[in-house]
Amino acid sequence: MADLASRISKPSDAPADGPSAPAAAAAPAQDNGNGAEEPVDDGIQRGLIEPAYDVEVKLADLQADTESPLYSVQSFEELGLPKSINDGLLAMNFKKPSKIQERALPLMISNPPTNMIAQSQSGTGKTAAFVLTVLSRIDFSKPTQPQALLLAPSRELARQIQGVIQTVGQFCENLIVEAAIPGSISRETGVKSSVVVGTPGTVMDLIRRRQFDVSQLKVLVIDEADNMLDQQGMGDQCIRVKGMLPKTIQILLFSATFPDKVMNYARKYAPNSNEIKLRHQELTVKGISQMYMDCPDESKKYDTLCKLYGLMTIGSSVIFVKTRDSANEIQRRMEADGHKVSALHGAHEGQNRDALLDDFRSGRSKVLITTNVLARGIDVSSVSMVINYDIPMKGYGDKEPDAETYLHRIGRTGRFGRVGVSISFVYDRKSFEALSQIAEFYGIDLIQLAPDDWDRTEKKVQEVIKSSRAKPDYAPNALGN
Protein backbone atom coordinates (compact mmCIF):
# COMPACT_ATOMS: atom_id res chain seq x y z
CA MET A 1 0.00 0.00 0.00
CA ALA A 2 3.00 2.27 0.26
CA ASP A 3 2.28 3.77 -3.09
CA LEU A 4 3.94 7.12 -2.83
CA ALA A 5 2.68 8.27 -6.19
CA SER A 6 -0.92 7.87 -5.17
CA ARG A 7 -0.84 9.79 -1.93
CA ILE A 8 -2.47 13.13 -1.87
CA SER A 9 0.17 15.35 -0.44
CA LYS A 10 3.58 15.14 1.16
CA PRO A 11 3.68 15.70 4.87
CA SER A 12 5.44 18.97 4.24
CA ASP A 13 2.91 20.23 1.74
CA ALA A 14 0.96 23.35 2.39
CA PRO A 15 -2.58 22.70 3.58
CA ALA A 16 -4.57 20.92 0.95
CA ASP A 17 -6.97 23.03 -0.98
CA GLY A 18 -9.62 22.63 -3.61
CA PRO A 19 -13.33 22.36 -3.12
CA SER A 20 -13.36 18.75 -1.98
CA ALA A 21 -10.33 18.91 0.27
CA PRO A 22 -10.63 19.15 4.03
CA ALA A 23 -9.25 22.65 4.09
CA ALA A 24 -6.99 23.68 6.92
CA ALA A 25 -8.79 25.63 9.56
CA ALA A 26 -9.37 29.06 8.20
CA ALA A 27 -9.88 31.16 11.28
CA PRO A 28 -13.58 30.76 11.88
CA ALA A 29 -14.38 33.52 14.29
CA GLN A 30 -16.88 32.28 16.80
CA ASP A 31 -19.44 34.97 17.04
CA ASN A 32 -22.60 34.28 18.91
CA GLY A 33 -23.91 37.70 18.16
CA ASN A 34 -23.35 39.05 21.65
CA GLY A 35 -19.72 39.98 21.28
CA ALA A 36 -18.74 37.86 24.24
CA GLU A 37 -16.40 35.57 22.35
CA GLU A 38 -12.93 36.50 21.21
CA PRO A 39 -12.32 35.61 17.59
CA VAL A 40 -9.80 32.80 17.32
CA ASP A 41 -7.32 32.53 14.53
CA ASP A 42 -6.67 28.82 14.37
CA GLY A 43 -10.00 27.08 14.49
CA ILE A 44 -9.34 25.64 17.92
CA GLN A 45 -12.09 26.17 20.42
CA ARG A 46 -11.06 26.57 24.00
CA GLY A 47 -12.74 26.03 27.31
CA LEU A 48 -16.38 25.23 27.68
CA ILE A 49 -18.66 25.77 24.76
CA GLU A 50 -22.37 26.33 24.93
CA PRO A 51 -23.48 24.41 21.89
CA ALA A 52 -25.12 26.44 19.18
CA TYR A 53 -28.42 24.76 18.70
CA ASP A 54 -31.21 25.23 16.25
CA VAL A 55 -34.06 22.86 16.73
CA GLU A 56 -36.86 22.35 14.35
CA VAL A 57 -39.88 21.00 16.19
CA LYS A 58 -42.68 19.38 14.28
CA LEU A 59 -45.68 18.49 16.35
CA ALA A 60 -47.75 15.38 15.85
CA ASP A 61 -51.26 16.09 14.59
CA LEU A 62 -52.72 15.23 17.94
CA GLN A 63 -50.62 17.71 19.85
CA ALA A 64 -50.65 20.37 17.17
CA ASP A 65 -54.41 20.62 17.74
CA THR A 66 -54.19 21.16 21.46
CA GLU A 67 -53.00 24.32 23.07
CA SER A 68 -51.99 22.86 26.37
CA PRO A 69 -48.61 21.18 26.05
CA LEU A 70 -45.71 23.22 27.25
CA TYR A 71 -43.34 23.74 24.41
CA SER A 72 -40.27 24.54 26.42
CA VAL A 73 -39.25 24.48 30.07
CA GLN A 74 -36.55 26.48 31.82
CA SER A 75 -36.16 24.15 34.80
CA PHE A 76 -36.74 20.52 35.68
CA GLU A 77 -39.19 21.56 38.40
CA GLU A 78 -41.57 22.93 35.80
CA LEU A 79 -42.08 19.42 34.52
CA GLY A 80 -43.88 18.50 37.72
CA LEU A 81 -42.06 15.21 38.18
CA PRO A 82 -42.10 13.45 41.58
CA LYS A 83 -39.73 14.82 44.20
CA SER A 84 -37.75 11.57 44.23
CA ILE A 85 -36.83 12.09 40.59
CA ASN A 86 -35.94 15.75 41.08
CA ASP A 87 -33.73 14.71 44.01
CA GLY A 88 -31.94 12.28 41.71
CA LEU A 89 -31.26 15.07 39.22
CA LEU A 90 -29.97 17.23 42.03
CA ALA A 91 -27.65 14.49 43.25
CA MET A 92 -26.25 14.20 39.73
CA ASN A 93 -25.70 17.94 39.66
CA PHE A 94 -28.11 18.38 36.78
CA LYS A 95 -29.19 21.94 37.36
CA LYS A 96 -30.79 23.10 34.18
CA PRO A 97 -32.28 21.21 31.24
CA SER A 98 -30.16 21.07 28.10
CA LYS A 99 -31.68 22.34 24.88
CA ILE A 100 -32.95 18.94 23.79
CA GLN A 101 -34.33 18.32 27.27
CA GLU A 102 -36.23 21.60 27.48
CA ARG A 103 -37.92 21.04 24.14
CA ALA A 104 -38.42 17.27 24.12
CA LEU A 105 -39.36 16.56 27.74
CA PRO A 106 -42.66 18.48 27.89
CA LEU A 107 -43.80 16.75 24.71
CA MET A 108 -42.75 13.30 25.90
CA ILE A 109 -44.18 13.33 29.42
CA SER A 110 -47.53 14.90 28.50
CA ASN A 111 -50.75 12.91 28.24
CA PRO A 112 -52.00 11.23 26.25
CA PRO A 113 -48.54 9.78 25.54
CA THR A 114 -47.28 10.74 22.10
CA ASN A 115 -44.49 9.18 20.07
CA MET A 116 -41.27 11.11 19.57
CA ILE A 117 -38.44 11.12 17.07
CA ALA A 118 -35.68 13.25 18.57
CA GLN A 119 -32.33 14.24 17.15
CA SER A 120 -29.66 16.16 19.01
CA GLN A 121 -25.88 16.43 18.86
CA SER A 122 -23.74 13.92 20.71
CA GLY A 123 -23.21 14.74 24.35
CA THR A 124 -26.22 17.02 24.75
CA GLY A 125 -28.32 14.98 27.13
CA LYS A 126 -30.52 12.67 25.08
CA THR A 127 -30.13 9.84 27.59
CA ALA A 128 -31.33 11.89 30.54
CA ALA A 129 -34.28 13.09 28.44
CA PHE A 130 -35.62 9.61 27.77
CA VAL A 131 -34.66 8.34 31.22
CA LEU A 132 -36.80 11.03 32.85
CA THR A 133 -39.67 10.16 30.56
CA VAL A 134 -39.34 6.47 31.42
CA LEU A 135 -39.29 7.16 35.16
CA SER A 136 -42.32 9.45 34.85
CA ARG A 137 -44.32 6.53 33.43
CA ILE A 138 -43.42 3.90 36.05
CA ASP A 139 -45.84 2.77 38.74
CA PHE A 140 -43.40 2.10 41.57
CA SER A 141 -45.94 0.03 43.47
CA LYS A 142 -45.33 -2.76 40.93
CA PRO A 143 -41.54 -3.07 41.11
CA THR A 144 -41.24 -6.42 39.32
CA GLN A 145 -43.81 -5.73 36.60
CA PRO A 146 -42.04 -4.66 33.39
CA GLN A 147 -43.36 -1.23 32.39
CA ALA A 148 -40.61 0.24 30.22
CA LEU A 149 -38.31 -1.30 27.62
CA LEU A 150 -35.21 0.38 26.23
CA LEU A 151 -33.19 -1.02 23.32
CA ALA A 152 -29.58 -0.19 22.47
CA PRO A 153 -27.19 -1.46 19.77
CA SER A 154 -24.46 -2.82 22.06
CA ARG A 155 -24.16 -4.44 25.48
CA GLU A 156 -21.92 -1.57 26.58
CA LEU A 157 -24.53 1.04 25.79
CA ALA A 158 -27.32 -1.00 27.40
CA ARG A 159 -25.28 -1.24 30.62
CA GLN A 160 -24.50 2.45 30.54
CA ILE A 161 -28.17 3.38 30.17
CA GLN A 162 -29.02 1.00 33.00
CA GLY A 163 -26.50 2.89 35.14
CA VAL A 164 -28.01 6.27 34.28
CA ILE A 165 -31.52 5.08 35.16
CA GLN A 166 -30.29 3.73 38.48
CA THR A 167 -28.50 6.97 39.25
CA VAL A 168 -31.34 9.33 38.29
CA GLY A 169 -33.76 6.96 40.05
CA GLN A 170 -31.66 6.42 43.15
CA PHE A 171 -34.29 8.04 45.40
CA CYS A 172 -37.22 6.29 43.80
CA GLU A 173 -38.39 3.58 46.16
CA ASN A 174 -38.69 0.12 44.68
CA LEU A 175 -37.09 0.91 41.36
CA ILE A 176 -35.58 -2.20 39.78
CA VAL A 177 -33.69 -1.92 36.51
CA GLU A 178 -32.35 -4.95 34.67
CA ALA A 179 -30.08 -5.27 31.65
CA ALA A 180 -31.34 -7.77 29.09
CA ILE A 181 -27.97 -8.61 27.56
CA PRO A 182 -26.33 -12.02 27.13
CA GLY A 183 -25.72 -13.65 30.51
CA SER A 184 -27.57 -11.12 32.65
CA ILE A 185 -31.09 -12.46 33.22
CA SER A 186 -31.56 -15.58 35.28
CA ARG A 187 -33.04 -18.49 33.32
CA GLU A 188 -35.09 -19.53 36.34
CA THR A 189 -36.76 -16.29 37.23
CA GLY A 190 -36.83 -14.33 33.96
CA VAL A 191 -37.34 -10.58 34.00
CA LYS A 192 -38.27 -9.25 37.44
CA SER A 193 -38.02 -5.49 37.11
CA SER A 194 -40.08 -2.48 36.08
CA VAL A 195 -37.45 -1.18 33.67
CA VAL A 196 -35.58 -3.34 31.16
CA VAL A 197 -32.62 -2.10 29.09
CA GLY A 198 -31.35 -4.53 26.53
CA THR A 199 -29.99 -5.50 23.17
CA PRO A 200 -32.50 -6.72 20.56
CA GLY A 201 -31.44 -10.36 20.31
CA THR A 202 -31.57 -11.06 24.01
CA VAL A 203 -34.86 -9.21 24.41
CA MET A 204 -36.41 -11.21 21.56
CA ASP A 205 -35.17 -14.40 23.14
CA LEU A 206 -36.65 -13.56 26.54
CA ILE A 207 -40.02 -12.68 25.09
CA ARG A 208 -40.16 -15.91 23.07
CA ARG A 209 -39.28 -17.97 26.12
CA ARG A 210 -42.05 -16.15 28.00
CA GLN A 211 -39.53 -14.95 30.53
CA PHE A 212 -40.41 -11.33 29.89
CA ASP A 213 -44.01 -10.22 30.44
CA VAL A 214 -44.53 -7.36 28.01
CA SER A 215 -48.26 -6.97 28.57
CA GLN A 216 -47.95 -3.95 30.86
CA LEU A 217 -45.22 -2.03 29.01
CA LYS A 218 -46.03 1.68 28.75
CA VAL A 219 -43.03 2.98 26.87
CA LEU A 220 -40.50 1.70 24.35
CA VAL A 221 -37.28 3.65 23.84
CA ILE A 222 -34.89 2.96 20.99
CA ASP A 223 -31.54 4.64 21.44
CA GLU A 224 -29.32 5.14 18.38
CA ALA A 225 -32.54 4.55 16.52
CA ASP A 226 -31.27 5.24 13.00
CA ASN A 227 -28.66 2.54 13.46
CA MET A 228 -31.05 0.13 15.15
CA LEU A 229 -33.73 0.40 12.48
CA ASP A 230 -31.36 0.47 9.51
CA GLN A 231 -29.11 -2.41 10.50
CA GLN A 232 -30.01 -5.62 8.81
CA GLY A 233 -30.80 -8.06 11.55
CA MET A 234 -31.35 -5.50 14.27
CA GLY A 235 -33.98 -3.68 12.23
CA ASP A 236 -35.99 -6.87 11.83
CA GLN A 237 -35.64 -7.65 15.51
CA CYS A 238 -36.85 -4.19 16.48
CA ILE A 239 -39.89 -4.60 14.25
CA ARG A 240 -40.66 -8.03 15.67
CA VAL A 241 -40.26 -6.84 19.24
CA LYS A 242 -42.63 -3.96 18.62
CA GLY A 243 -45.16 -6.40 17.14
CA MET A 244 -45.29 -8.28 20.43
CA LEU A 245 -45.89 -5.18 22.57
CA PRO A 246 -49.17 -3.50 23.52
CA LYS A 247 -50.48 -1.47 20.59
CA THR A 248 -50.87 1.68 22.68
CA ILE A 249 -47.24 1.78 23.81
CA GLN A 250 -45.46 5.14 23.59
CA ILE A 251 -42.47 4.92 21.26
CA LEU A 252 -39.45 7.22 21.61
CA LEU A 253 -36.67 7.19 19.01
CA PHE A 254 -33.39 8.97 19.76
CA SER A 255 -30.16 9.57 17.88
CA ALA A 256 -27.65 12.21 16.93
CA THR A 257 -28.13 11.22 13.30
CA PHE A 258 -31.21 10.42 11.21
CA PRO A 259 -30.29 10.02 7.55
CA ASP A 260 -33.28 10.83 5.32
CA LYS A 261 -33.57 7.26 4.16
CA VAL A 262 -33.91 6.01 7.73
CA MET A 263 -36.32 8.80 8.69
CA ASN A 264 -38.90 7.00 6.54
CA TYR A 265 -38.48 3.79 8.54
CA ALA A 266 -38.58 5.79 11.75
CA ARG A 267 -41.90 7.44 10.85
CA LYS A 268 -43.42 4.06 10.11
CA TYR A 269 -42.05 2.60 13.31
CA ALA A 270 -43.23 5.49 15.48
CA PRO A 271 -46.29 6.86 13.67
CA ASN A 272 -47.71 10.29 14.35
CA SER A 273 -44.62 11.36 16.26
CA ASN A 274 -43.53 14.71 17.50
CA GLU A 275 -40.25 15.37 15.74
CA ILE A 276 -37.16 17.29 16.68
CA LYS A 277 -34.75 17.41 13.79
CA LEU A 278 -31.54 19.26 13.01
CA ARG A 279 -30.01 20.31 9.72
CA HIS A 280 -26.85 18.32 9.19
CA GLN A 281 -24.72 21.46 9.15
CA GLU A 282 -25.78 21.91 12.75
CA LEU A 283 -24.82 18.47 13.90
CA THR A 284 -21.14 18.86 14.58
CA VAL A 285 -20.21 19.77 18.12
CA LYS A 286 -18.34 23.07 18.35
CA GLY A 287 -16.16 21.95 21.23
CA ILE A 288 -14.50 19.22 19.20
CA SER A 289 -11.47 20.36 17.23
CA GLN A 290 -11.48 18.10 14.21
CA MET A 291 -8.03 17.47 12.78
CA TYR A 292 -6.54 15.09 10.27
CA MET A 293 -3.11 13.63 9.79
CA ASP A 294 -1.85 13.13 6.27
CA CYS A 295 0.35 10.04 6.51
CA PRO A 296 2.74 9.15 3.68
CA ASP A 297 1.60 5.52 3.67
CA GLU A 298 -0.34 3.06 5.72
CA SER A 299 2.60 1.84 7.78
CA LYS A 300 3.26 5.41 8.92
CA LYS A 301 -0.16 5.44 10.53
CA TYR A 302 1.15 3.08 13.17
CA ASP A 303 4.30 5.14 13.77
CA THR A 304 2.22 8.28 14.07
CA LEU A 305 -0.09 6.58 16.53
CA CYS A 306 2.87 5.70 18.75
CA LYS A 307 4.18 9.24 18.60
CA LEU A 308 0.76 10.48 19.71
CA TYR A 309 0.77 8.21 22.78
CA GLY A 310 2.04 10.92 25.12
CA LEU A 311 -0.75 13.26 24.03
CA MET A 312 -3.34 10.50 24.18
CA THR A 313 -2.64 9.90 27.85
CA ILE A 314 -2.99 13.51 29.00
CA GLY A 315 -6.66 12.63 29.22
CA SER A 316 -8.19 9.41 27.92
CA SER A 317 -8.36 8.40 24.27
CA VAL A 318 -10.30 6.10 22.01
CA ILE A 319 -8.74 4.70 18.83
CA PHE A 320 -11.22 3.46 16.22
CA VAL A 321 -10.16 0.80 13.72
CA LYS A 322 -12.13 -1.13 11.17
CA THR A 323 -11.72 -4.74 12.27
CA ARG A 324 -11.31 -6.78 15.42
CA ASP A 325 -8.12 -8.24 14.02
CA SER A 326 -6.48 -4.88 13.49
CA ALA A 327 -7.55 -3.81 16.99
CA ASN A 328 -5.75 -6.86 18.38
CA GLU A 329 -2.76 -6.35 16.14
CA ILE A 330 -2.28 -2.70 17.05
CA GLN A 331 -2.66 -3.53 20.72
CA ARG A 332 -0.03 -6.25 20.45
CA ARG A 333 2.45 -4.01 18.67
CA MET A 334 1.93 -1.03 20.96
CA GLU A 335 2.40 -3.16 24.04
CA ALA A 336 5.57 -4.63 22.54
CA ASP A 337 6.68 -1.04 21.99
CA GLY A 338 6.15 -0.28 25.67
CA HIS A 339 2.76 1.47 25.61
CA LYS A 340 -0.11 0.55 27.87
CA VAL A 341 -3.26 0.09 25.80
CA SER A 342 -6.33 -2.13 25.84
CA ALA A 343 -8.57 -3.39 23.06
CA LEU A 344 -12.33 -3.95 23.24
CA HIS A 345 -14.47 -5.58 20.56
CA GLY A 346 -17.25 -8.07 20.05
CA ALA A 347 -15.06 -11.16 19.91
CA HIS A 348 -14.34 -10.86 23.62
CA GLU A 349 -16.43 -12.50 26.32
CA GLY A 350 -19.19 -10.34 27.73
CA GLN A 351 -17.63 -10.15 31.18
CA ASN A 352 -14.28 -9.27 29.69
CA ARG A 353 -15.90 -6.45 27.71
CA ASP A 354 -17.56 -5.17 30.87
CA ALA A 355 -14.27 -5.18 32.77
CA LEU A 356 -12.37 -3.46 29.96
CA LEU A 357 -14.90 -0.64 29.77
CA ASP A 358 -15.10 -0.29 33.55
CA ASP A 359 -11.31 0.09 33.66
CA PHE A 360 -11.49 2.73 30.97
CA ARG A 361 -14.28 4.63 32.73
CA SER A 362 -12.39 4.68 36.00
CA GLY A 363 -9.14 5.83 34.38
CA ARG A 364 -7.28 2.62 35.21
CA SER A 365 -6.76 2.33 31.47
CA LYS A 366 -6.43 5.47 29.38
CA VAL A 367 -6.08 4.31 25.79
CA LEU A 368 -8.73 2.05 24.30
CA ILE A 369 -8.50 0.55 20.84
CA THR A 370 -11.90 -0.47 19.56
CA THR A 371 -14.22 -1.12 16.61
CA ASN A 372 -17.54 0.51 15.81
CA VAL A 373 -19.00 -1.33 18.79
CA LEU A 374 -18.11 1.74 20.87
CA ALA A 375 -18.78 4.34 18.17
CA ARG A 376 -22.19 5.22 19.53
CA GLY A 377 -23.46 6.46 22.84
CA ILE A 378 -20.59 5.61 25.13
CA ASP A 379 -20.15 8.45 27.59
CA VAL A 380 -16.79 8.76 29.34
CA SER A 381 -16.20 12.36 30.30
CA SER A 382 -12.40 12.06 30.48
CA VAL A 383 -12.07 11.25 26.78
CA SER A 384 -10.22 14.20 25.30
CA MET A 385 -9.02 12.57 22.09
CA VAL A 386 -10.59 10.35 19.47
CA ILE A 387 -8.48 8.84 16.72
CA ASN A 388 -9.96 7.55 13.50
CA TYR A 389 -7.14 5.19 12.65
CA ASP A 390 -9.34 3.99 9.78
CA ILE A 391 -11.84 6.36 8.18
CA PRO A 392 -15.32 4.85 8.65
CA MET A 393 -16.84 3.47 5.44
CA LYS A 394 -20.31 2.06 4.97
CA GLY A 395 -21.62 -0.97 3.18
CA TYR A 396 -19.78 -3.70 1.37
CA GLY A 397 -16.67 -2.82 -0.53
CA ASP A 398 -15.93 0.34 1.41
CA LYS A 399 -17.35 2.39 -1.40
CA GLU A 400 -18.97 5.16 0.55
CA PRO A 401 -17.73 7.19 3.52
CA ASP A 402 -19.86 6.74 6.63
CA ALA A 403 -20.55 10.28 7.75
CA GLU A 404 -22.93 9.19 10.51
CA THR A 405 -20.42 6.85 12.10
CA TYR A 406 -17.74 9.54 11.82
CA LEU A 407 -19.95 11.94 13.77
CA HIS A 408 -20.79 9.36 16.44
CA ARG A 409 -17.15 8.36 16.84
CA ILE A 410 -15.82 11.87 17.34
CA GLY A 411 -18.75 12.49 19.67
CA ARG A 412 -17.06 10.25 22.27
CA THR A 413 -15.19 13.41 23.22
CA GLY A 414 -16.48 16.92 23.79
CA ARG A 415 -19.28 15.70 26.02
CA PHE A 416 -21.58 18.16 27.76
CA GLY A 417 -19.86 21.33 26.72
CA ARG A 418 -16.31 20.05 27.21
CA VAL A 419 -13.71 20.37 24.50
CA GLY A 420 -11.85 17.59 22.75
CA VAL A 421 -9.75 16.67 19.74
CA SER A 422 -10.37 14.21 16.95
CA ILE A 423 -7.60 13.14 14.59
CA SER A 424 -8.48 11.20 11.46
CA PHE A 425 -5.71 9.39 9.63
CA VAL A 426 -5.63 9.53 5.85
CA TYR A 427 -2.91 7.90 3.76
CA ASP A 428 -4.10 7.51 0.18
CA ARG A 429 -6.46 9.06 -2.30
CA LYS A 430 -9.39 6.93 -1.22
CA SER A 431 -9.13 7.72 2.49
CA PHE A 432 -8.47 11.38 1.73
CA GLU A 433 -11.49 11.68 -0.50
CA ALA A 434 -13.66 9.84 1.99
CA LEU A 435 -12.72 12.29 4.72
CA SER A 436 -13.19 15.20 2.33
CA GLN A 437 -16.72 14.08 1.57
CA ILE A 438 -17.52 13.78 5.25
CA ALA A 439 -16.21 17.30 5.86
CA GLU A 440 -18.22 18.60 2.95
CA PHE A 441 -21.37 16.82 4.16
CA TYR A 442 -21.23 18.64 7.47
CA GLY A 443 -19.89 21.86 5.98
CA ILE A 444 -16.83 21.90 8.21
CA ASP A 445 -13.10 22.50 7.87
CA LEU A 446 -10.54 20.13 9.33
CA ILE A 447 -7.20 21.21 10.73
CA GLN A 448 -4.35 19.56 8.86
CA LEU A 449 -1.48 18.01 10.81
CA ALA A 450 1.73 16.84 9.15
CA PRO A 451 3.61 13.82 10.55
CA ASP A 452 6.99 15.53 10.09
CA ASP A 453 6.02 18.78 11.82
CA TRP A 454 5.72 17.32 15.28
CA ASP A 455 6.14 20.59 17.16
CA ARG A 456 3.09 22.07 15.50
CA THR A 457 1.03 18.91 16.02
CA GLU A 458 1.91 18.84 19.69
CA LYS A 459 1.07 22.49 20.10
CA LYS A 460 -2.29 22.23 18.31
CA VAL A 461 -3.39 19.20 20.29
CA GLN A 462 -2.13 20.38 23.65
CA GLU A 463 -3.88 23.71 23.35
CA VAL A 464 -7.20 21.93 23.28
CA ILE A 465 -6.54 19.07 25.63
CA LYS A 466 -5.08 21.12 28.43
CA SER A 467 -8.11 23.38 28.49
CA SER A 468 -10.37 20.35 28.40
CA ARG A 469 -9.17 19.42 31.84
CA ALA A 470 -10.89 22.43 33.28
CA LYS A 471 -13.95 21.49 35.31
CA PRO A 472 -17.24 22.16 33.59
CA ASP A 473 -19.49 24.56 35.48
CA TYR A 474 -22.68 22.94 34.33
CA ALA A 475 -24.14 19.61 33.23
CA PRO A 476 -21.77 16.83 34.22
CA ASN A 477 -21.97 13.78 32.06
CA ALA A 478 -24.86 11.40 32.17
CA LEU A 479 -23.25 9.16 34.76
CA GLY A 480 -22.52 12.03 37.08
CA ASN A 481 -18.77 11.53 37.17
Added chain:
DNA sequence: AAAAAAC
Protein backbone atom coordinates in the same frame (compact mmCIF):
# COMPACT_ATOMS: atom_id res chain seq x y z
C1' DA B 1 -13.87 -7.67 2.21
C1' DA B 2 -16.82 -5.45 8.72
C1' DA B 3 -19.22 -4.89 13.21
C1' DA B 4 -22.97 -5.70 15.87
C1' DA B 5 -26.78 -8.56 17.76
C1' DA B 6 -29.40 -14.86 20.34
C1' DC B 7 -29.59 -19.53 21.79
